[in-house]
Amino acid sequence: xxxxxxxLRVTAxxxxxxxxxxxxxxxxxxxxxxxxxxxxxxxxLAQRAEDIAxxxxxxxxxxxxxxxxxxxxxxxLLDSSGRVISSTPNLKGAPSLPIxxxxxxxxxxxxxxxxxxxxxxxxVLSRTVETGLGRAVLHVGTTxxxxxxSTGVLTAALAVAIPIVVxxxxxxVWWLVRRTLEPVEAIxxxxxxxGSSDLHRRVPQPGHDDEIGRLARxxxxxxxxxxxxxDRQQRFVADASHELRSPLTRLRxxxxxxxxxxDVEDRAxxxxxxxxxxxxxxxxxxxLHLARADGGQVSLEWELVDLDxxxxxxxxxxxxxxxxxxxxxGVSGAQVRGDARQLTRAIMNLCENAGRHAIGTVTVTLAxxxxxxxxxIADDGPGIPSDRVDFVFERFGRLDDSRTxxxxxxxxxxxxxxxxxxxxxxTVAIDPDHQTGACFVVTLPLx
Numbered sequence: 001x002x003x004x005x006x007x008l009r010v011t012a013x014x015x016x017x018x019x020x021x022x023x024x025x026x027x028x029x030x031x032x033x034x035x036x037x038x039x040x041x042x043x044x045l046a047q048r049a050e051d052i053a054x055x056x057x058x059x060x061x062x063x064x065x066x067x068x069x070x071x072x073x074x075x076x077l078l079d080s081s082g083r084v085i086s087s088t089p090n091l092k093g094a095p096s097l098p099i100x101x102x103x104x105x106x107x108x109x110x111x112x113x114x115x116x117x118x119x120x121x122x123x124v125l126s127r128t129v130e131t132g133l134g135r136a137v138l139h140v141g142t143t144x145x146x147x148x149x150s151t152g153v154l155t156a157a158l159a160v161a162i163p164i165v166v167x168x169x170x171x172x173v174w175w176l177v178r179r180t181l182e183p184v185e186a187i188x189x190x191x192x193x194x195g196s197s198d199l200h201r202r203v204p205q206p207g208h209d210d211e212i213g214r215l216a217r218x219x220x221x222x223x224x225x226x227x228x229x230x231d232r233q234q235r236f237v238a239d240a241s242h243e244l245r246s247p248l249t250r251l252r253x254x255x256x257x258x259x260x261x262x263d264v265e266d267r268a269x270x271x272x273x274x275x276x277x278x279x280x281x282x283x284x285x286x287x288l289h290l291a292r293a294d295g296g297q298v299s300l301e302w303e304l305v306d307l308d309x310x311x312x313x314x315x316x317x318x319x320x321x322x323x324x325x326x327x328x329x330g331v332s333g334a335q336v337r338g339d340a341r342q343l344t345r346a347i348m349n350l351c352e353n354a355g356r357h358a359i360g361t362v363t364v365t366l367a368x369x370x371x372x373x374x375x376x377i378a379d380d381g382p383g384i385p386s387d388r389v390d391f392v393f394e395r396f397g398r399l400d401d402s403r404t405x406x407x408x409x410x411x412x413x414x415x416x417x418x419x420x421x422x423x424x425x426x427t428v429a430i431d432p433d434h435q436t437g438a439c440f441v442v443t444l445p446l447x
Contacts, residue, residue, distance in 0.1 A: 006177070006181065007174065007177045007178060007181060010173065010177050011170055011173045011174045011177060014169065014170070014173040015166055015169060015170040015173070018165070018166055018169045018170075019162070019166045022162045022165060022166065023162065026155075026158040026162060029154070029158070030151055030154055030155055030158070033150065033151055033154055034147060034150075034151045037146070037147040037150055037151070038123070038144075038147055041123050041142060041144065041146075041147060042109050042123065042125070044142065045109065045123060045124075045125040045140050045141070045142060046107070046109075046125060048075070048140050048142075049075075049107075049125050049127055049138055049140040052066060052075055052077075052129075052138060052140065053127070053129045053138060056077065056086075056129055056131050056136075056138075057129065057130055057131065060132075061132075062077070062085055062086055062131055062132070062133070063086055064086055065086065065087070065088065065089055065092065066086050066087060066088050067088070073088075073117075073122065073140070073141045073142030073143060074087070074088045074090055074091050074117050074122075074139075074140075074141050075087065075088045075091075075138065075139065075140045075141075076088070076091055076094075076096065076097055076138075076139045077129065077131075077136050077137070077138050077139075078096050078136060078137045078138075078139070079133060079134070079136050079137075080103075080134060080135060080136070080137075082096050083096070084096050085131075085133070085136060090117060091117065094116060094117075097115060097116075097117075097139055098114075098115075099112060099124060099126060099139055101126040101137055101139070103128050103135065103137060105126075106127065106128075107125065107126070107127040108125070108126045108127070109123065109124070109125045109126075110123075110124055110126075111123055111124075111144055112124045112141070115141070117141070118143070120143040120144065120145050121143070121144040121145060121148065122141040122142065122143060122144055123141060123142055123143075123144040123147075124139055124140070124141040125139070125140045125141070126138070126139050126140075180212075183204065183206045183212045183213075183216065184212060184215070186203070186204050187203040187204065187212075187215065187216055187219060190202075190203045190204065191203060191219065194223070199223065199226060199227040199230055200227065201223075202220045202223055203216050203219045203220055203223070204216065205217060205220065244280075244284045245284055245285075248277060248280055248284060251277050252274065252277045252278065255270055255273055255274045255277060256274065258270050259271065259274065300338065300339040300342060300423060300424075301339050301340075301341075302337055302338060302339065303337070303338075303339070303340060304335055304336075304337055304447050305335065305336050305337070305338055305339075305340045305343055305447075306333070306334075306335055307334045307335065307336050307343070307366060307373055307375065307444070308331055308332065308333045308334055308366055310340070310343060310344050310347055311328070311331055311347060311364060311366055311375065312328060312331065313344075314344070314347050314348050314351045315328045315331075315351065315362075315364055317348075317351075318351050318352070318354075318355045318362065321355065323355070324355060324358045324359075324360055324361060324362055325360060325361045325362070326361075326362045326364065327361060327362070327363045327364065328364050330363070330364070330365030330366070330367070331364055331365060331366040332366055332367055332368070333368075334366055334367070334368050334373035334375075334446065335373075335446065335447045336373050336424070336444045336445065336446060336447050337445075337447040338424040338444070339424075342420045342423070342424075343420065343424065343444075345416070345417075345420060346416070346417040346420040346421055346428075346442075347375070347377075347442075349413035349414065349416060349417045350377045350414075350417055350428075350440050350442070351364075351377060352413065353413060353414060353440075354377050354378065354379040354381075354438075354440070355379075357379050357381035357382065357437070357438065358379035358380055358381050358437070359379075359380050359381055359437075360380060361379070361380050362377065362378070362379050362380075363376075363377075363378045363379075364376070364377050364378075368446060371445065371446050372426075372443045372444060372445055372446060373443070373444045373445075373446055374441065374442070374443050375441070375442040375443075375444075376431070376439055376440065376441050376442075377439070377440050377442075378431075378434060378437060378438065378439035378440070379437040379438055379439075380436050380437040381437045381438065382437070383434075383436065383437050383438050384430060384438045386432065389429075389430045389432070392414050392430070393414050393415055393417075393418045393428075394415060421442055421444070424444055424445075425444075425445055426442060426443050426444035426445065427442070427443050428440060428441070428442045428443075429441050
């Protein structure tokens, strides 16, 4: 039940409660009806016994037959030795009934089965009567089936009615809870769809001022604060990145000019400085791109892109570094629709990542498969632990192992790659079955 929905739990509790209450009430109703009917039968027996006793006590001679109807029951008068003195016609000639009775017990009423009068269950009243022959015992009985039949009919009716009522209550509670929780589900689904690029969206607010209405207002107030905070952060990153671009460009130009005219002794220092400046420029560009992407300011220029041309171009650039072997024998033609500049940046980031971590070889493949272009870029480096495959796509996601100790990087390249690929309705992931190093798999819909 812990994993069941609130709707199911509330309905189950309501159904169980209603079923329990109705069961208790039904049992009580059957018992009360049976007791009332039994009381009525007992009162009728007492009245009839009193009438017979009055008749016998006032009569000069005890009649052989007692007045009675076969449908109404029976009456039998016994002397002190148990011999039949008189009885109703339906017991004429019959022996004394096997009913135990002590004369000192007074008036006794009981339910008796197995009498020879009939197969019915009888309610029998026994009492003593004074006659001209002395004290006698009078047994007066009537069928008890009317009580059993009445309670049986009531029990059968309740057995049919209770499940129907419980089912109707369950359906009603299910519907009411659904109607009650519809605003909550609308709030949940809206919050689930709100991402970093659409924080302007708000959850629907019901028109009533109850707990759900207050929850919706609180959620919207929280979203207002989150949106304002993210806007401030994005503006800060964008403004800082924009302001840093010009001085870094001037610094790079100055270093490059100095390299062109400097002597051999200072060249190593300037080359190291130039490398640091280029790294800072890339970091600033990456931060500016992500800030614009988060703010929805990155627009794509859709066109047909020969993905194999982009892959070959980036592979050649990686080969030009001369440090590793780049295998492009598995690259075939594939055409997609997207922004050529953005796709180039994504593939460049993946190639540079593979080149930084490869020991000796980077393998690139491209093929068409099921209306998608599948690009793989694999290196033979130290690889990525299975529990960190999602972490590498996070911003500034660097692994604290041998894969990042030697080569660095800004920690933003893979985050930017994922953002670009997802904007093109594709996916980028790490192949878990790749044995040596890391293998990034990019899928994009074919044009």
